[in-house]
Structures are given as C-alpha cells and as structure tokens.
Amino acid sequence: MWKRYKRDIYALLVIVICIVLANSISIFLTNPNPVLKRSGLPLMGQTDYTRYIDGDNTIDPNDGYTKQALGTAAARQVQAGDMPYWNHDEGIGFPLLANAQSAALFPLTLLLTVQGGFLLFQLALELIAGVGMYLFLRKLELDRRASTVGGVLFGLCGTFAWLANAVCNPVAFLPWMLLGIEYLRNGTARTRHPLCIGVIFSLSLALSLYAGFPETAYLNGLFVLGWALVRTVGLEGSRWRYYMNLGLSGCVGLLLAAPAIVPFVQTLSVSHLGVHDGEALKHAGLSWAGLPMMFVPYVYGAMSDAGSIELLGTWFSIGGYVTFAALLLALLGMFATKYPRAVRVFLVVWAVVVTARIFAAPLITDILSVLPAMKETAVYRYLTPTVVCAVVILAAMALDHVAHRGVSRKMRYTFGAGTATFVIVIALIVWSQIPGNTDTTNYKRWLILSVGIAGVVVGAISYLVYAPRRHRRIALALVTVVVIAEAVVLFAIPQLAATKRPAQVEDGAVQFLRTNLDQQRFISFGPIQANYGSYFGIAQVNNNDLPVPTLWADHITNKLAPEAGDPVNFTGVYSTDLAKHPPIQEFLANIDEYRKIGVKYAVFGENGITEAQAASAGLVRVYDRNTVWVYELPHPAPYAESDLCTIQAQTRDQMTAYCHEAGTLVRRELFYPGWQATVDGHQVDIQQESDIFQKISLPKGESKITFYYAPPNIVWSWILCACACGILIGTLLWRRLR
Structure with missing residues (x-):
C-alpha cells in the first residue's frame, strides 16, 4: 500500500508544507487572533496595535464578531455537554444554532476554545481545501505535478487570504463535493448501490451546510450542480442511473445537515434580515x-x-x-x-x-x-x-x-x-x-x-x-x-498587518463584570465590542448578528436606539447621523428603557462620557483602568421578578419560587418560538410580556421552575440526521460484507 500511494503522500506533504509556509508569518511573527483588534479592549503594555505594514490582515471584522465570539460561545456549550441552541449573552437572548454564523455544530468550531485556536481553524480549512483539490484533480487523471500545484493554489486561494469570517468555511468542501461527483460518475457503471459511491458527496455537502454560512454553501452548490450536469456528457446508457445516484446522495447529505438547515430556515420567518x-x-x-x-x-x-x-x-x-x-x-x-x-x-x-x-x-x-x-x-x-x-x-x-x-x-x-x-x-x-x-x-x-x-x-x-x-x-x-x-x-x-507578537488584551473590565454582573446585563459603547460578551461569557445587550429576531429588532428601533440605524449592528458605535445622534446621547435619553431590560452596567472608553452626563443620568463610575470605564445604572430591573412571589434564580434557566398565593413570574429573556417551561415538572404556557419578555403563572407555595429552549422540530431534524447516518453506515457495511 505504501508503494502504491507513496508519491501521492509526498505530493500531499508538499501541499501541507506550502500552506504552513504561507502562514509562517502568523505562526511566528504576528498574532491573527481577532480578539486583539475586534474586542475593543486595550492591549497589555501597549497603547496601540503594532504591525509591520499598514492596513488590515482581513477584510471583514466578522472574523471576530461572529465567527470567533459566537463560535466560541457555541463550542463552550458543546464542551459542557449542552446543545448550542440558545445564547443568553447576546441581546436579551438570541438563537445560536439557528443564526448559522456561529457554525455551532461544525466540528472545527471546537478549535476556537484552545490556545491559538483561531489560526488552527484557518489552517485546517486551508489544508482540507488543498488536499480536496489534489484528490479531485487526481480523480480527473491529472499528473501529480499539476494536481499538487492545483492543491496549493486552492488551499491558498484569495478567499482564505482576505476573509477569515464564516464566509470561507464552506469553501474548504467545494473540491470535496466535486470529488464526490466524480466518484458518482465513475461508479455509476460499476455498481448498482448508489450510496456506496456517494458517501464523499453526501458528507462534504453536509459539512458545507454545517460550516456556518448558507449563502456561500448555496452558491458553491450551484457550481457543483453545473459540474454534475456537464459530467453527464459521455455517460450515454447509464445517464439516468447517474442522476438517480446523484439525487439520492444529495438527499442523504441534506438529511445529515437537517439539524443545521431546519432551525435556520424556520428562524427566517421571525427575524429581521x-x-x-x-x-x-x-x-x-x-x-x-x-x-x-x-x-x-x-x-x-x-x-x-x-x-x-x-x-x-x-x-x-x-x-x-x-x-x-x-x-x-x-x-x-x-x-x-x-x-x-x-x-x-x-x-x-x-x-x-x-x-x-x-x-x-x-x-x-x-x-x-x-x-x-x-x-x-x-x-x-x-x-x-x-x-x-x-x-x-x-x-x-x-x-x-x-x-x-x-x-x-x-x-x-x-x-x-x-x-x-x-x-x-x-x-x-x-x-x-x-x-x-x-x-x-x-x-x-x-x-x-x-x-x-x-x-x-x-x-x-x-x-x-x-x-x-x-x-x-x-x-x-x-x-x-x-x-x-x-x-x-x-x-x-x-x-x-496583524498585531505583532507578543500581544494580549487587558481583561480587567471583563473580570469585574464577571464578578459583579450576576444575571443582569451590560451595554458597551466601545470596549468589549458587540458579541464579545458571548466570547467572555458575560451577558451583553449589544448585538452584531444576522438574522436578528424581529421582536428584538423592533424594540431596538422603537425603544432603545431609534437612530442607531439597522438593528443588525446594535453595537453602541453606529448611528444614522453620528453628529446629531451620537449613540451615548441616545442611551442617556432612553436610559429608563435600558434599566427595564435589566442593564446594570454601561462600558465606555476613556472620556467616552463626561462626568456631567453621568451625574445627570444617575450613573456611578465603578471601574476605570487602562482606558476602560464602567458605570453602574441606578435600579436596573431584575432578571426574574414576580408580583406576589419571592424568586431565587440559581441560573437563568433554573429558579425556585416561594408564593403566598398564586402569581406570575416575568423572565427578562426574549420571547421566541421554541422556549418551554415546567413548574414542578408540569409544563406550563409561556406568555408574552411587554412585547419581548416571557411570563408564566405560578401556583401558591414553593415551586421549582425550569426553562429550556429547543428550536421547533429539532427532534425530527436529529431523527432524520440519525437515519441518514444509519443509511450510510449500513450501505458501507453491506458492501464490505458482500
């Protein structure tokens, strides 16, 4: 076996070496970790970013705001043994899996939680792409030299060089889908069992959909579809069998990805786009x-x-x-x-x-x-x-x-x-x-x-x-x-253009908020940029995400920041007119609305707010260090409250109520399809309160309350995924036993 594949292994090693060499600056000289530039936190021992050339190391800042911040939040939930369905730390609660860009169920997302994980994530994508292109070109019967060059060119393609957000995730699987098409085409005439020859196509299609950017996956799919149709030329008598094999393999791939597809499609109808x-x-x-x-x-x-x-x-x-x-x-x-x-x-x-x-x-x-x-x-x-x-x-x-x-x-x-x-x-x-x-x-x-x-x-x-x-x-x-x-x-x-090594953010403000925030929230006007609350595990009302739940988008526009522009970017930085409507001015004008959603702290850059402005709004500075100022709001609403009961909240989802008589519980979490609640093990209805919150009825006496979220129809999605896995495993075993 070694002699048979020795030259191909050497060629693949060349691809790996070239890709690692191309990333050597990030490995040894600079640090591409997005938290250094995107979080808004100061660097330890530095007053500004130091780099070798001007410009930026990636085009889209969502390498940090969505891929890293939300991806890390999802990965930590998976590592804790939970399904990454919901994010308590964005807005007043956001769907996590359904919003796609976190790539919550994508295997490589787990790398984001380790030291240097973001760079490892990108390297893995590039290697997958390069190896896939090499194998595809070899399947087309190109020689090893040409296939190696093709593998290097695609592994180091311009999309990976310039974009590091979730856009580039599905790109790694494009050549693998093409390789799957070639196996389907070449195997059609030799076997009557389509799924045996469609495993690569099904798996690469599913991974492309799990990778976190449906638009790229869809457009790549159009190219793959075009290739699949062109490759019918020359099949003649076996053409219809090829179509059947392709269709079955594609359906299996979609079923495998059902837990990612179904929540995303469903959330579009209740979201601002x-x-x-x-x-x-x-x-x-x-x-x-x-x-x-x-x-x-x-x-x-x-x-x-x-x-x-x-x-x-x-x-x-x-x-x-x-x-x-x-x-x-x-x-x-x-x-x-x-x-x-x-x-x-x-x-x-x-x-x-x-x-x-x-x-x-x-x-x-x-x-x-x-x-x-x-x-x-x-x-x-x-x-x-x-x-x-x-x-x-x-x-x-x-x-x-x-x-x-x-x-x-x-x-x-x-x-x-x-x-x-x-x-x-x-x-x-x-x-x-x-x-x-x-x-x-x-x-x-x-x-x-x-x-x-x-x-x-x-x-x-x-x-x-x-x-x-x-x-x-x-x-x-x-x-x-x-x-x-x-x-x-x-x-x-x-x-x-990335930050020179060594570099590390000063996280004193983060530690302060972790210690004092409890189950309430904070808003940022610079430091700890939108979504980085999710990265650090602290509840932040800012969001930089798409889609945005319609109820939350309307609340931003109508109550919190009417001049903030598109609620997709509720970051505390943008405004329709920064001169006339600076974000801090809007915050001060609507501060009561922020208190109503449980905002306890506001985070500013140094001199981001004057003492006169703070005093007039009743804000008290409780932290100021390294250009980060934290102010406490007076009397923020509690996360969970009841008119006739005493509530002890162990977590955001687990609470105990002591009621002298029957009452209600208001939970300041986003009212959204998929939330359910039980009281002493019995399911109760969740009602909509103040347009955006959740409310349930409580009986007299002591009650144990549990809230839990699962996207609608997610159980059926997992069943379909399991069936697809069973079909693939079964057909492979059948072929081996035969």
Whole structure:
C-alpha cells in the first residue's frame, strides 16, 4: 500500500508544507487572533496595535464578531455537554444554532476554545481545501505535478487570504463535493448501490451546510450542480442511473445537515434580515475600478489601505482574488484537449459570467437574478470562490496537458493575445485611479511590487509557452516554482498587518463584570465590542448578528436606539447621523428603557462620557483602568421578578419560587418560538410580556421552575440526521460484507 500511494503522500506533504509556509508569518511573527483588534479592549503594555505594514490582515471584522465570539460561545456549550441552541449573552437572548454564523455544530468550531485556536481553524480549512483539490484533480487523471500545484493554489486561494469570517468555511468542501461527483460518475457503471459511491458527496455537502454560512454553501452548490450536469456528457446508457445516484446522495447529505438547515430556515420567518430582505442586493456589485485587485491583488496597496474612498468600499466588498499565474495558465487550459470540451467550456463560461456578475454587468446581473435567493444574497462577494475554483482547475489542466502533449498553436496565440489584453486593461484601470490616491509614495511601492511579481509570472509562463521543446522539462519546473511562490507570497502579505507578537488584551473590565454582573446585563459603547460578551461569557445587550429576531429588532428601533440605524449592528458605535445622534446621547435619553431590560452596567472608553452626563443620568463610575470605564445604572430591573412571589434564580434557566398565593413570574429573556417551561415538572404556557419578555403563572407555595429552549422540530431534524447516518453506515457495511 505504501508503494502504491507513496508519491501521492509526498505530493500531499508538499501541499501541507506550502500552506504552513504561507502562514509562517502568523505562526511566528504576528498574532491573527481577532480578539486583539475586534474586542475593543486595550492591549497589555501597549497603547496601540503594532504591525509591520499598514492596513488590515482581513477584510471583514466578522472574523471576530461572529465567527470567533459566537463560535466560541457555541463550542463552550458543546464542551459542557449542552446543545448550542440558545445564547443568553447576546441581546436579551438570541438563537445560536439557528443564526448559522456561529457554525455551532461544525466540528472545527471546537478549535476556537484552545490556545491559538483561531489560526488552527484557518489552517485546517486551508489544508482540507488543498488536499480536496489534489484528490479531485487526481480523480480527473491529472499528473501529480499539476494536481499538487492545483492543491496549493486552492488551499491558498484569495478567499482564505482576505476573509477569515464564516464566509470561507464552506469553501474548504467545494473540491470535496466535486470529488464526490466524480466518484458518482465513475461508479455509476460499476455498481448498482448508489450510496456506496456517494458517501464523499453526501458528507462534504453536509459539512458545507454545517460550516456556518448558507449563502456561500448555496452558491458553491450551484457550481457543483453545473459540474454534475456537464459530467453527464459521455455517460450515454447509464445517464439516468447517474442522476438517480446523484439525487439520492444529495438527499442523504441534506438529511445529515437537517439539524443545521431546519432551525435556520424556520428562524427566517421571525427575524429581521437587514439588506437581505427584499431586492436591495439585486444589482449590487463591485466597482470596475476593483477589477485589477481580483488578479493583481495589491496593485492599489495593502488591504483596506487604498487611497480613495471608492477603493476602500471595494476592499470591504470583494471576496478574494485569483493569482495572476493561475489566470494566465487558465488561458492555456481552455485548449487542453486532453480533457472533454464540455468541461473546459463550462469552466470558462462560469468564470467569465460569474466575474461579470461580481462587477454587476447589467444583462448578466438581470439574468442571474432569476435564480432563487440571488436577489437577497451578496453574490459579488460570495461567488468569488467558485471563480477561483474554475480557474485553478483550468490552470492545472494546462500544466498537465503541456507536460504530456506540449503547447499547441492555439495555446500560443491565445496566451499572447490574452496576456496582452489583460495587461492593457489592468494598466488602464490602475492608471485611471492614480489621481484619486492620496498616498502616492506608498502607492508606488505597492505598484512596483505588484508589477514585479506579475512580470516574473509572465516571463516564466512565456518561457514555457514559447521555448523549444527540449526546454520543456526545465520550463515546467520553473513555472511550478513560480506559480507556487506567487501563491505563497500573496497569501502571506496580509499577515504582516496583524498585531505583532507578543500581544494580549487587558481583561480587567471583563473580570469585574464577571464578578459583579450576576444575571443582569451590560451595554458597551466601545470596549468589549458587540458579541464579545458571548466570547467572555458575560451577558451583553449589544448585538452584531444576522438574522436578528424581529421582536428584538423592533424594540431596538422603537425603544432603545431609534437612530442607531439597522438593528443588525446594535453595537453602541453606529448611528444614522453620528453628529446629531451620537449613540451615548441616545442611551442617556432612553436610559429608563435600558434599566427595564435589566442593564446594570454601561462600558465606555476613556472620556467616552463626561462626568456631567453621568451625574445627570444617575450613573456611578465603578471601574476605570487602562482606558476602560464602567458605570453602574441606578435600579436596573431584575432578571426574574414576580408580583406576589419571592424568586431565587440559581441560573437563568433554573429558579425556585416561594408564593403566598398564586402569581406570575416575568423572565427578562426574549420571547421566541421554541422556549418551554415546567413548574414542578408540569409544563406550563409561556406568555408574552411587554412585547419581548416571557411570563408564566405560578401556583401558591414553593415551586421549582425550569426553562429550556429547543428550536421547533429539532427532534425530527436529529431523527432524520440519525437515519441518514444509519443509511450510510449500513450501505458501507453491506458492501464490505458482500
């Protein structure tokens, strides 16, 4: 067995080494832990972040607010033996599993609770993606060199380099789904048992859905569906059996993921969806000025450090990049006749059409908006991984074809014309942006670096295309090294913008709140940013999440912060007009409403509130250290209270009531479908109180009260999941025994 797979193991080791090398800056020099930048807490012994280059190490701050903060909260519940259905520490209670972005049931989420877990999480995703792409390309019968290059390119794809939030989680399983399709196709003619050959597809589909970002999983699924349809070419007599096998395997994958799918779908009907509700995203796309960034990533400068407002907007919205080497090799891959024409045409058409949609090309945008959910999804960001995948496959095909069949005349002509066209178009767009750039010195450095890297790439691939045949082996070796080196360098650059090691947050305010908060809540206006209460295990009313329960969203808009803007970002930082309606001013004006939901403390940055403002609202400063000030509100409402009873709350879910006569209990937790309560073991109805709270009736005497939450129909979801697991295990055992 070792002799049979020895070369493949060596190739996989090369992929692992390249991915680890590309992350070496994060491993040894900088610390990508989002808590350092996203939590809003000061760093121990430092007054500011120190880094090697300006800019940011990742585009979307939800690497911290949702993936790390909510993911850690979910992981800790799992480790405690609880199902991560509900989060007491966000808002006045939020669904956790149903909101998806925490990836609550995704196995890799457990890594977030260990030292350096966030980096390990990202490394695991990259390795899964790289290994999956290698195995997929080998299944397509590409040689090991081309498959290794493809594995490195996809493992270090631009989505992983630029995004670290839950968006990138499902991307790791895209090549595995394609691999599953190939097993289904090749096994259709040899076996009559579909599930035996569909295990990889079913498992990778399920993991993609558990990974925490339904939009990416859905768009990846469209690419996989297109690939599955294209691969019917050549099946002839066994085509319908292939369709049946694919459908059955897909159904099993969906059943496996039912505990993630069902709660998410159900929560949409009782949630505020922000810009995803309606057609606000139907024609949204990137500015064409950002086109060079997709292929020459740092031509405008470091991440989020561009010199014009337009480009800053593009930085925040872009979903990754394709390396210039992969793009040029893909030009050759268009004519890699070793592979079916239908496959090559599909990959080219997908890459071109989807890129046009990313940049909101009018006709294509209107056509694609007919597809389900396209109007409500930020496709301009989340479709990028499929473009990378298509280009990487074409690039690997090109290397394999050239190694075994040489360079055809069509390849030479296409490469020359295509390269010239790309260079001219990119140069013209970049040139048009120079007047808008405010930091021309810094801009020129990045421009020189980008042109230098692109020049080396063009030179190496040109040598492969135009050199005499006797130089082919040397040219292939050179191109292999250059392609991998470019991918490693481009991937490593953003890591220089992370905080230098060693770095650690000062958590004195967190410890104070843990000690004194009890079962009440706090609100932040800077330090301990939204959702990081969940990360630290302290109840925080701020939220930065999507979806947002409708009752809570309406309460924010109507009672707590009418000028805060979209309640998706109830962070204590944003406002529709910061000059006229600063968040602190709104808080002071509505402070009674905060007391009614049980807010005991307000957390500010140093000098975030004046003493006069605090005194007028009755706020008392109880903690001030290292730029974090904590004020106590007067007379906050208790978490659980009764008109005729004495309540002792052991936890938020376990209480004891002593009633002189029958009464009611008001629990300041969000009224939401799925909550149930028992009194002395007997189930009682939960009523809605003051629009957002829960209320139950209590009998006379001493009572033991238990609240528990489970998403509606979750039991049936787990039963379906168990049935799917049983089917897969049963068919594998059946095949082995047979």
